[in-house]
Amino acid sequence: MxxxxxxxxxxxxxxxxxxxxxxxxxxxxxxxxxxxxxxxxxxxxxxxxxxxxxxxxxxxxxxxxxxxxxxxxxxxxxxxxxxxxxxxxxxxxxxxxxxxxxxxSDMPRYWLADLHTAPAQWLSQTLPDQSHLTLNGNSAVDLHFDDQQRRIRLLRGEVLVEVAHDPARPFIVETEQGQMRALGTRFVVKRENGITLLTMLESRVAATASANPTSVEVGAGEQARISATQVQLLSAIDPGSVNDAWRYHQLVVQNQPLPEVLDELARQHPGHVQFDREALADLRVSAVLPLDNSQRALQLIADALPVRVRQFSPWLVIVSRKP
Structure with a gap:
């Protein structure tokens, strides 16, 4: 201990x-x-x-x-x-x-959102313009459509966006960190730890930080981290793998620190997942985990790593390192 x-x-x-x-x-x-x-x-x-x-x-x-x-x-x-x-x-x-x-939490705003999901619940929605949104678990968005624009505000979580063609109205996804104007069709936007993560699956998006007017184009197979001050391109991604992960509600990780993986699983757990970040920081995970079954995912981690998973109530799970 x-x-x-x-x-x-x-x-x-x-x-x-x-x-x-x-x-x-x-x-x-x-x-x-x-x-x-x-x-x-x-x-x-x-x-x-x-x-x-x-x-x-x-x-x-x-x-x-x-x-x-x-x-x-x-x-x-x-x-x-x-x-x-x-x-x-x-x-x-x-x-x-x-x-x-x-x-x-920001639960009141979450409950009042136009679309929202519970932990481990996925939702697919066709919008009035025939664009399509898929929200993964514990996510929320507000919608604003008028004659000039189509705007999606991601309040929490993660959303897969498939944009219908409409040259008269730009399609924009925004977060606190910035906004993404669609120049094509299919991309993922995620909010995490004070930043926005953009993953491009098809075509391009023009991304802008909220405090920096310079626009950065992000193309298919690219990923970008958006803070309030900059848009930073990251390493390339495999669009096919990302599509499969969304289709099967999976978390695919490769040599990722265990605390970061637990953060993802905790977002899909209905209660609280407690763990000591420092004690687990040196453990790394390479796995495909079910996001719609956090208990099963935690058990898979316990089977592969020297950790113990204990559930004390529906609201509390504690992950600790084995002595």
């Missing part, structure tokens, strides 16, 4: 004890002493206390952490013992994470 995980578990255990009825002042003093021993202790405690405070505001009936944990244990007919550091943290997250994720 990494030092960070151990500190988090200790912080969770302190928090549970401090929320029990009739807590003594000595325990509070011991907690203060523990926080003073290491700045990381105080930081972990502050994060977890803030997390619980946010959840208390969301829950219709406020209950102590101890009561919530007792309820979880009772439903599983288990005994609540003194050795509860790791289990306490996991149950606390499992109980409170759904509301926290909703509170922190």
């Amino acid at each position: 990494s030092t960070r995980e151990s500190i988090n578990e200790q912080a969770a255990n302190w928090l549970i004890q401090l929320n029990e009825p009739g807590v003594e002042e000595q325990l509070r003093a011991d907690f203060a002493h523990w926080k003073a021993l290491d700045p990381r202790h105080a930081a972990a405690a502050e994060r977890l206390q803030g997390f619980v405070g946010q959840m208390s505001a969301l829950r219709p009936q406020k209950a102590s952490v101890h009561a919530a944990l007792d309820s979880a244990y009772a439903s599983r007919n288990k005994t609540y013992s003194g050795k509860r550091g790791a289990t306490a943290l996991l149950l606390l997250i499992a109980l409170l994470l759904p509301g926290w994720a909703l509170w922190r």
Whole structure:
């Protein structure tokens, strides 16, 4: 277990004890002493206390952490013992994470989008101009069509675009980082970690960063990373492989760091996938994984690499390195 995980578990255990009825002042003093021993202790405690405070505001009936944990244990007919550091943290997250994720996310905008998909759900839609969009899981777009233009705003996730010919109205896909004006037919746009990734399958797109008016043409078989300030061409891609991955809802990776692969799978998981990026950073993945079955994908990774996948509730999966 990494030092960070151990500190988090200790912080969770302190928090549970401090929320029990009739807590003594000595325990509070011991907690203060523990926080003073290491700045990381105080930081972990502050994060977890803030997390619980946010959840208390969301829950219709406020209950102590101890009561919530007792309820979880009772439903599983288990005994609540003194050795509860790791289990306490996991149950606390499992109980409170759904509301926290909703509170922190852009979910309201996602629900109000013109088209959106749930994790692991794909959607194909023919537009009024006969263009075609395919959204992969956990994606959302807004549509704006008028007499002058056809505009798609990608709010989250990834979309495959097939553009119908209409010389009178340009077809534009935009994100916070920039916009892509179609000069041809078929391409993929993806939002990830503050950048936009453009993958060209057929013909060309003129890509422009939001803070830079210079346009860069990206042709079939090319990929570009778009930030707010520039459009950067990347290495060539195989359009056939990309088409197959979309057709079969697959994630195809070649020698990719495991944390990046887990990021992709987490986006298609209905709950939270927890992992330590530093502990897994040196592990690399080459595989074809099912994006519409994240549990199966995680098991394939566990079969191939020295990692362990544990599911503690429908909302929480933890991936850790084997000792």
